Amino acid sequence: MKKEQQLDLYYQMVLIRRVEERGAELYQAGKIGGFMHLYIGQEAVSTGLIAAREPRDRVITAYRDHGVALNCGLSANEVMAELLGKATGMSKGKGGSMHMASVEKNFWGGHAIVGGHLPIAAGLATGDQYAKNDNVTICMFGDGATNIGYFHEALNLAKTWKLRVLWVCENNVYGMGTSVERASAVKEIRQKAEGYEMKNSRIGGMDVTKVYEAAKEAIDYVRKNSDPYFLEVDTYRFRGHSMGDPERYRKQEEVKKWEESDPIGIFRKHLLEKKAATAKALDEIEARVEEEVNKAVEFAEASPEPAMEDLFNEIYAE
Amino acid sequence: MAKITMREAISQALTEEMDRDPAVFIIGEEVGVWGGTYAVTKGFYDKYGPERIKDTPIAENAIIGAAIGAAMVGQRPIAELMTINFAFSAMDYVVNQAPKLHYMFGGQFMVPLVIRAVGGGGRQLGATHSQTPDAIFAHFPGLKVVSPGTPEDAKGLLKSAIRSNDPILFIEHATMYQIRGDVPDEEYLIPIGKSKVQREGKDVTIVTYCKGLELSMKAADELSNAGIEVEIVDLRTLRPLDMEPVLESFKKTNRAVVVEEGWKSYGVGSEIVSRIYEEAFDYVDAPILRVTQKEVPLPYNRTLEQAALPQVPDIVAAVKEVLK
Numbered sequence A: 001m002k003k004e005q006q007l008d009l010y011y012q013m014v015l016i017r018r019v020e021e022r023g024a025e026l027y028q029a030g031k032i033g034g035f036m037h038l039y040i041g042q043e044a045v046s047t048g049l050i051a052a053r054e055p056r057d058r059v060i061t062a063y064r065d066h067g068v069a070l071n072c073g074l075s076a077n078e079v080m081a082e083l084l085g086k087a088t089g090m091s092k093g094k095g096g097s098m099h100m101a102s103v104e105k106n107f108w109g110g111h112a113i114v115g116g117h118l119p120i121a122a123g124l125a126t127g128d129q130y131a132k133n134d135n136v137t138i139c140m141f142g143d144g145a146t147n148i149g150y151f152h153e154a155l156n157l158a159k160t161w162k163l164r165v166l167w168v169c170e171n172n173v174y175g176m177g178t179s180v181e182r183a184s185a186v187k188e189i190r191q192k193a194e195g196y197e198m199k200n201s202r203i204g205g206m207d208v209t210k211v212y213e214a215a216k217e218a219i220d221y222v223r224k225n226s227d228p229y230f231l232e233v234d235t236y237r238f239r240g241h242s243m244g245d246p247e248r249y250r251k252q253e254e255v256k257k258w259e260e261s262d263p264i265g266i267f268r269k270h271l272l273e274k275k276a277a278t279a280k281a282l283d284e285i286e287a288r289v290e291e292e293v294n295k296a297v298e299f300a301e302a303s304p305e306p307a308m309e310d311l312f313n314e315i316y317a318e
Numbered sequence B: 001m002a003k004i005t006m007r008e009a010i011s012q013a014l015t016e017e018m019d020r021d022p023a024v025f026i027i028g029e030e031v032g033v034w035g036g037t038y039a040v041t042k043g044f045y046d047k048y049g050p051e052r053i054k055d056t057p058i059a060e061n062a063i064i065g066a067a068i069g070a071a072m073v074g075q076r077p078i079a080e081l082m083t084i085n086f087a088f089s090a091m092d093y094v095v096n097q098a099p100k101l102h103y104m105f106g107g108q109f110m111v112p113l114v115i116r117a118v119g120g121g122g123r124q125l126g127a128t129h130s131q132t133p134d135a136i137f138a139h140f141p142g143l144k145v146v147s148p149g150t151p152e153d154a155k156g157l158l159k160s161a162i163r164s165n166d167p168i169l170f171i172e173h174a175t176m177y178q179i180r181g182d183v184p185d186e187e188y189l190i191p192i193g194k195s196k197v198q199r200e201g202k203d204v205t206i207v208t209y210c211k212g213l214e215l216s217m218k219a220a221d222e223l224s225n226a227g228i229e230v231e232i233v234d235l236r237t238l239r240p241l242d243m244e245p246v247l248e249s250f251k252k253t254n255r256a257v258v259v260e261e262g263w264k265s266y267g268v269g270s271e272i273v274s275r276i277y278e279e280a281f282d283y284v285d286a287p288i289l290r291v292t293q294k295e296v297p298l299p300y301n302r303t304l305e306q307a308a309l310p311q312v313p314d315i316v317a318a319v320k321e322v323l324k
């Protein structure tokens, strides 16, 4: 990876972190409502993954979508505005935290029904197959989502029809409060892909360069062979499942232990050790992010609420 | 009498029935270690253990399907759907299997199953997580649909539901767990399929249930200050529907408003209004109005969401309208 690109990835990860930390504050202050699921701890996954795509490759994910939205190129302004339910959010304040998307950025959403977007991902790829292009659909989901029927129907269809989908399971150990161990018959989620004779691998998700490399290879494979690929990525969410999680299901020591492999810390160390960047350069990036996020909060707070007639707009396309 | 919350009332019904009958167990997502998404089953896991408080994978079809199977062989499962919106992920089991099995096999199987599901809007959860689709479920013969509006009713009806030999969908409202009400100290049951007059009045009949009851009670206070006395009939059970108290009240007031949180088209109100026209046409003095959610998927934005939901002033206005 070129130096500029590495710095850009660092910037993206810090941006996600700071947008969400500020988001959490705004939530506590009552300015954000509903369910908000933070991506803090998992930044390296979507950052590495989406850096490896061509712009024509599609991305679709679940409700833990702020990071994915930013990685796809949505601005901090739009993300923050959507969190605050403002007209200037990408979903015009109708979607909120769980429902970010941008057709322009080839980001097909944030979806809140667990596993529900997997058949839709197969559909995006079916549309592309029908159009005879070689776009790849990158579909992200959690470990918990692999226990619902949607997952199995979608994987089977993708393999049978040779759809260009890269399935990415973010194994962050828990689906809400239920560990993989307690919910899944197989301990390695990639084994489920084996069941569909789908090519697969399992990688660590805390080192963005490793995620990037694995994703590059996988996307290449999918594109060239017109065949789905399953990537299981080990990661961890440092915060609760959503705001207001009593966290009775895990010990704080476990969280602390994972926090030692903070993806931002790891990458920072990597960049310094490889002399890809000076501490000063990285500090400057952090300062730039700080300013950008401050501006985003100001922008979102100053933005108008959606108009009342918007309530009735867009129920149908015509 | 003790004043307790809706949450406590439901919790008590569950523990009392679990203590009474070892065949009763709970199955659902995050019901155990987490303590229930809405904290209704908090402490249950420690008290009853993992065999009776079964945390499941995220798999709504398996939850409802397995509960049906266990019920068929004589257990009395209480399946919890984290929200009623996820019933759509298990729709076949909820409306196409559970309600059919007793009838279709000539009465051989019984499905003594309770599905507890949390519904309702007002929490900024967006279009897929905020619905009040009760009417859809009430459409299916073979399924009973219960949706209480007070802690007393919730406790008594849930206990009856657990003892019933039929599949019952028990719908709670996400914004009502903190409401308080008097509940008898001694054990009691409330029969399923009985509507109840929750407030007496002579001028207009309000027919409602669940969240609509909370709103209608507030509207009734306001209207009373303006000299209008409404009678509130709480359906409590949507199927089988008990029209007797509704008709009795209507024959007295000759005017009615139906209040529900769901959408107007093909809704609970559509049913109630037709039944009044069919069964008490001679008593109608004014068109019967419906206060419902606006016909939109619910938005995230708080102001818009609140504008889409039925509110107390809407009820007050409708009551005044039917009195014109």
Ligand SMILES: Cc1ncc(C[n+]2csc(CCOP(=O)(O)OP(=O)(O)O)c2C)c(N)n1
Pocket: A064, A112, A113, A114, A115, A141, A142, A143, A144, A145, A146, A172, A174, A175, A176, A241, B029, B058, B060, B082, B086, B089
């Ligand atoms: C069909 C359905 N069932 C249940 C839920 C409630 N729910 C939301 S997120 C979640 C846990 C998902 O866990 P996982 O797939 O591992 O993703 P993570 O939250 O860890 O990113 C659950 C049970 C839902 N949204 N949809």
Ligand SMILES: [Mg+2]
Pocket: A142, A143, A144, A170, A171, A172, A173, A174, A175, A176
């Ligand atoms: Mg998970």
